[in-house]
Amino acid sequence: MAAATESTPWIAMYHSVGDCSEDPYLVTVTPDRLDRQLSWLRRRGLQGVSVSALLAAPTREGLVGLTFDDGYTDFLDHALPVLTRHGFGATLFVLPGRLGGDNAWDPLGPRKPLLTADGIREAAGAGVEIGSHGLTHLDLTRADDITLKSEVVESRAALEELTGAPVSGFCYPYGTLDQRTVDTVRDAGYTYACAIDPGGITGPLALPRVHIGQHDTAVRLYLKYRLHRLRRRPVEGI
Known part of the structure; x- marks a missing residue:
């Protein structure tokens, strides 16, 4: 494992890759923009990997x-x-409670279809790490204890059965977390969890990430990369 004094790992957060002409939540990048962003990483000598590979390096x-x-x-x-x-790896956080459904949690739309069980298996077969995003994309900080445990525990069990492989990563829907959700994720057996800006909570179950969008050109990527490294404390325990 990396030393605790090493700076926080840089983890980029994407969502949808496709047509971004209607994108009220700014969660979509075009394939061409993604290609340019990954090319920028390569030019800087950076390699894109899954979160598990990143933490295990x-x-x-x-x-x-x-x-x-x-x-x-x-x-x-x-x-x-x-x-x-580009020869890059990645982690895909999915919702086994919405297989073949859509992003009904986004009231403004547009509706985007979600992967089926076969689609998730295809991604896993291509070497993509599969992690849980909960069952149905709820704000877990607002869920009661029974719902919280169901979203965290049952999603992991469903994905492990679906893929036939261990699931070690969790991603908090909306990036929201508190100590109760972190404890539940830990008790469910996950070894790491991704947030957005976890605030005062730190450690492998509260990994910060940097949102990457359609407008992130080379200059913006460089600034995000530098600011992330400068403003974050080391993440202890990984």
Whole structure:
């Protein structure tokens, strides 16, 4: 494991890869933009990897975790070919309680289809790490104890049965977390969990990430990379 004094690992957060002409939540990048962003990483000598690979590396120098939330079907159509072309790995956080459904939690739309069980298995078969995003994309900090445990525990069990492989990573829907949700994730057996800005909570179950969007050109990526490294405390325990 990396030393506790090493800076916080840089983990990039993506969602949908496709047409971004209607994108009220700014969660979509076009395949061409993704290709340019990954090319920028390569030019800087950085390698995109899954979060598990990032945390397991003897040193995180030169590595960037690439994560894709929600499990949209466009991951297979558009993101995976770009990742494969660059030789990059990634982690895909999916919702086993919404297999073949859509992003009904986004009231403004547009509706985006989610991967089926076969689609998730296809991604896993291509070497993509599969992690849990909960069952149905609820704000877990507002869920009662029974619902919270169901979202965290049952989603892991469902994905392990679906893929036939261990699931070690969790991603908090909306990036929201508190000590109760972190404790539940830990008790469920996850070894790491991704947030956005976890505030005062730190450690491998509260990993901060940097949102990457359509407008993130080379200059913006460089600034996000530098600011992330400068403003974060080391993440102890990984």
